[in-house]
Amino acid sequence: MSTETYFLSIGALSAALARGELSSVELVQAVIARTEAVETKVRAFNSYDREDAMAQARASDTRRAAGRALGPLDGIPIGMKDVIAVAGQPLTASSRMLEHFVSPYDATVVKRLRNAGAICWGRLNLDEFAMGSSTENSAFQATANPYALDCVPGGSSGGSAAAVAAGEAIASLGSDTGGSIRQPAAFCNLVGLKPTYGLVSRYGLIAFASSLDQIGPFGRSVDDVAHLLGVIAGHDPLDSTSYQVEIPDYRAEIARRQGPWRLGIPREYFGEGLDPEVAQAVQKAVAFYQSLGCEIKDVSLPHTEYGVGAYYIIATAECSSNLARFDGVRYGHRSKDAKDAVDLYFKSRAEGFGAEVKRRIILGTYVLSSGYYDAYYLRAQKVRTLIRNDFLAAYRDVDAILTPTAPTPAFRRGTKADPLAMYLCDIYTIGVNLAGLPAVSVPCGFSQDGRPIGMQLIGQPYQEAELLSIASAYERAHGWGQRRPVV
Numbered sequence: 001m002s003t004e005t006y007f008l009s010i011g012a013l014s015a016a017l018a019r020g021e022l023s024s025v026e027l028v029q030a031v032i033a034r035t036e037a038v039e040t041k042v043r044a045f046n047s048y049d050r051e052d053a054m055a056q057a058r059a060s061d062t063r064r065a066a067g068r069a070l071g072p073l074d075g076i077p078i079g080m081k082d083v084i085a086v087a088g089q090p091l092t093a094s095s096r097m098l099e100h101f102v103s104p105y106d107a108t109v110v111k112r113l114r115n116a117g118a119i120c121w122g123r124l125n126l127d128e129f130a131m132g133s134s135t136e137n138s139a140f141q142a143t144a145n146p147y148a149l150d151c152v153p154g155g156s157s158g159g160s161a162a163a164v165a166a167g168e169a170i171a172s173l174g175s176d177t178g179g180s181i182r183q184p185a186a187f188c189n190l191v192g193l194k195p196t197y198g199l200v201s202r203y204g205l206i207a208f209a210s211s212l213d214q215i216g217p218f219g220r221s222v223d224d225v226a227h228l229l230g231v232i233a234g235h236d237p238l239d240s241t242s243y244q245v246e247i248p249d250y251r252a253e254i255a256r257r258q259g260p261w262r263l264g265i266p267r268e269y270f271g272e273g274l275d276p277e278v279a280q281a282v283q284k285a286v287a288f289y290q291s292l293g294c295e296i297k298d299v300s301l302p303h304t305e306y307g308v309g310a311y312y313i314i315a316t317a318e319c320s321s322n323l324a325r326f327d328g329v330r331y332g333h334r335s336k337d338a339k340d341a342v343d344l345y346f347k348s349r350a351e352g353f354g355a356e357v358k359r360r361i362i363l364g365t366y367v368l369s370s371g372y373y374d375a376y377y378l379r380a381q382k383v384r385t386l387i388r389n390d391f392l393a394a395y396r397d398v399d400a401i402l403t404p405t406a407p408t409p410a411f412r413r414g415t416k417a418d419p420l421a422m423y424l425c426d427i428y429t430i431g432v433n434l435a436g437l438p439a440v441s442v443p444c445g446f447s448q449d450g451r452p453i454g455m456q457l458i459g460q461p462y463q464e465a466e467l468l469s470i471a472s473a474y475e476r477a478h479g480w481g482q483r484r485p486v487v
């Protein structure tokens with residue numbers, strides 16, 4: 001095998017494993033060696049367990065030797081955002097609050113990956129409790145962008161993106177509440193999919209804002225993402241919001257669906273604040289689809305401008321409730337010098353949570369408090385419905401919507417100290433979560449100075465097969481995602 005085994009696609013790796021040209025032990029060794037070579041620069045992992053990964057690899061090789069290989073993911077190391085529970089592994093959410101917590105059970109997505117033979121590899125860094133857009137809010141470390149080491153990898157799933165981009169994992173899982181898979185995918189030259197709300201079980205995901213959170217895959221190609229989605233998607237009785245829906249063979253659907261499609265270009269996503277290099281790259285992608293025979297239509301999503309405001313009311317309200325469980329009593333950080341029970345709550349939370357998490361809990365508690373509930377929370381819920389209706393109206397005329405993923409390429413660490421400036425990173429991704437839709441970020445070029453640019457394709461509910469087909473048509477003709485970083 002090539003010396004850069006860690007950069008091969010899932011398709012190539014599974015073929016090599018099936019032919020006996022590569023063992024899972026060799027593959028995992030290559031990924032560990034790569035990780036040890038670049039991790040001091042990238043800092044994507046909160047922790048990793050070499051012995052555990054090697055034991056999983058040996059089990060995979062043994063299975064295969066006995067003729068019982070479990071499918072294309074068998075033996076392939078997949079990185080896990082450190083909010084997804086893996087039994088026996090740390091589960092920190094990049095927070096002091098959970099610094100010493102070890103998960104007693106597997107998330108459903110992890111169980112499904114294990115049943116497919118995949119190797120759960122490492123605990124990937126994030127903004128504390130997934131709140132942020134740069135991974136600088138981690139209580140432990142700031143992850144670097146492999147394509148520009150002084151820049152952020154995006155967030156909150158910055159570790160999940162950086163690890164895959166740098167060859168420290170073959171693919172990974174992240175979570176997306178307002179853009180946390182798509183924006184880091186765009187910053188790190190990856191394909192990142194936020195599935196339709198309800199397609200993937202949230203059981204075993206540390207909750208941030210439960211009506212918005214979805215787990216989804218990062219990969220270096222549409223095909224790698226399709227491989228993972230096919231395994232993690234599907235109804236789960238342990239998540240009451242998971243949906244009963246037939247899961248297609250995504251890869252077969254991508255091969256079968258050739259377009260042409262009707263694509264909507266929402267004018268609200270191309271206004272003020274959009275970096276000219278990003279705008280140009282996305283416009284070129286639009287022209288490409290036109291050259292394929294796709295029908296390109298101007299559409300309007302008129303309530304877009306209220307998205308960020310509504311999101312920061314709904315997400316904070318839900319997080320103030322979800323994070324109430326971290327009180328120092330049952331698990332997580334417990335203050336050592338509390339005088340009584342109330343003091344224990346105060347001190348444990350004051351010591352355990354970082355500044356951004358506290359800001360959101362305070363904001364969320366405020367918007368839910370009596371007297372303000374109607375003015376803020378209720379109104380935000382109404383805006384949410386209007387935003388969803390905007391999308392559904394647009395889908396009367398188009399199959400999917402094409403936008404930039406983020407207004408700029410990756411920015412330098414330490415340059416967005418103002419929380420509002422950070423919140424505006426998500427203006428193009430938040431509406432999708434509010435509306436519960438699927439969306440994928442696809443590499444679509446580079447800035448002059450070599451930072452990746454991503455475009456976002458937004459689909460109709462549960463139409464991931466169509467969405468990935470549209471993404472694949474672009475990817476086949478361009479291959480931006482093949483450009484590897486020099487770390």
Ligand code: GLN
Nearest residue numbers: 130131132177178179180
């Ligand atoms: N950046 C957004 C936030 O800070 C989205 C985060 C996410 O999707 N988890 O809330």
